[in-house]
Amino acid sequence: MALFDDLEQRLQRTLPNARIETTTIPDTTISLGLINADFSTEPLSQPSMNAVLAEPAYWSFCWGSGRGLAAFLTGHRQIVADADVLDVGSGSGIAGIAAAKLGAKSVTALDSDTDALAATRANATLNDVDVATTAEIVDIGKTFDVALLADVLYDKANFDLIRRIEAIAETLVIADSRIRDLSAFGFKIVERYESVTLPNLGEFDEFKTVNIFLKT
Ligand SMILES: C[S@@+](CC[C@H](N)C(=O)[O-])C[C@H]1O[C@@H](n2cnc3c(N)ncnc32)[C@H](O)[C@@H]1O
CATH class of the missing domain: 3.40.50.150 (Vaccinia Virus protein VP39)
Structure with a gap:
């Protein structure tokens, strides 16, 4: 099983079309599995929005x-x-x-x-x-x-x-x-x-x- 498969499935519980992409963080030697850079910014349906708010996947961003x-x-x-x-x-x-x-x-x-x-x-x-x-x-x-x-x-x-x-x-x-x-x-x-x-x-x-x- 690939390193981020399980996390991608967890992410898709709230954002079904999202993926985890390995991303090199500029000015560092660090790479992280983050939400795909072209993730949809279309407005979410109310149930999806509620799910994201209940379980925000902060870990899928490098803040x-x-x-x-x-x-x-x-x-x-x-x-x-x-x-x-x-x-x-x-x-x-x-x-x-x-x-x-x-x-x-x-x-x-x-x-x-x-x-x-x-x-x-x-x-x-x-x-x-x-x-x-x-x-x-x-x-x-x-x-x-x-x-x-x-x-x-x-x-x-x-x-x-x-x-x-x-x-x-x-x-x-x-x-x-x-x-x-x-x-x-x-x-x-x-x-x-x-x-x-x-x-x-x-x-x-x-x-x-x-x-x-x-x-x-
Ligand atoms: C905005 S993210 C920042 C993540 C990371 N430090 C970064 O800079 O990319 C905030 C993180 O803090 C965690 N968090 C918030 N309150 C916390 C608490 N009281 N104890 C432990 N973790 C907490 C959240 O679950 C989330 O993963």
């Missing part, structure tokens, strides 16, 4: 923030080299896979969506790196040198997640194109990257700048 975080790690390799790394809200696995390629000692991906964890595992295999996966923080039972959070604050409930991750990780790196200020949480903006989601969702220009927030 602009994930790309920005991978670029930041590439320029600041020392943050993840030889470190135990946690990728929170891993989706496709872009951030954790970048960390693994840059010499992390271990990478664990955390995502509440088990399809995302399957995607992260498949993409880790595709990139020939080791990434462990878990759906629950309590499953982890260890502490980390670094936690990476790319595009997880779209859900306001996830601001609480920052506090929970702080309890188990020494350094936190957050990448987000919608959040402008996390100083109330003790974070500083250390870099900015221009980045778009792949496949391109045609996001507004104001959401194409990814802020990298760091707290040590």
Whole structure:
């Protein structure tokens, strides 16, 4: 069975005509199985829309923030080299896979969506790196040198997640194109990257700048 067959079937539960295509992420050595770039943007029927909203396949996109975080790690390799790394809200696995390629000692991906964890595992295999996966923080039972959070604050409930991750990780790196200020949480903006989601969702220009927030 090909690496992404099972994920493609899961994707087709909500988007019957969608496919998974292996996509090389520009400016990286990373390839990911993502939704086909020419996926239909025709309006969905109401039942299809309800299904997509109930089970959004975030893992089938490489979000602009994930790309920005991978670029930041590439320029600041020392943050993840030889470190135990946690990728929170891993989706496709872009951030954790970048960390693994840059010499992390271990990478664990955390995502509440088990399809995302399957995607992260498949993409880790595709990139020939080791990434462990878990759906629950309590499953982890260890502490980390670094936690990476790319595009997880779209859900306001996830601001609480920052506090929970702080309890188990020494350094936190957050990448987000919608959040402008996390100083109330003790974070500083250390870099900015221009980045778009792949496949391109045609996001507004104001959401194409990814802020990298760091707290040590
Ligand atoms: C927009 S995607 C970003 C994926 C990836 N980090 C990237 O940048 O391409 C957000 C991911 O976070 C996951 N997520 C959202 N809230 C979460 C939570 N509280 N705990 C774990 N995962 C969460 C979602 O299931 C989804 O896979």
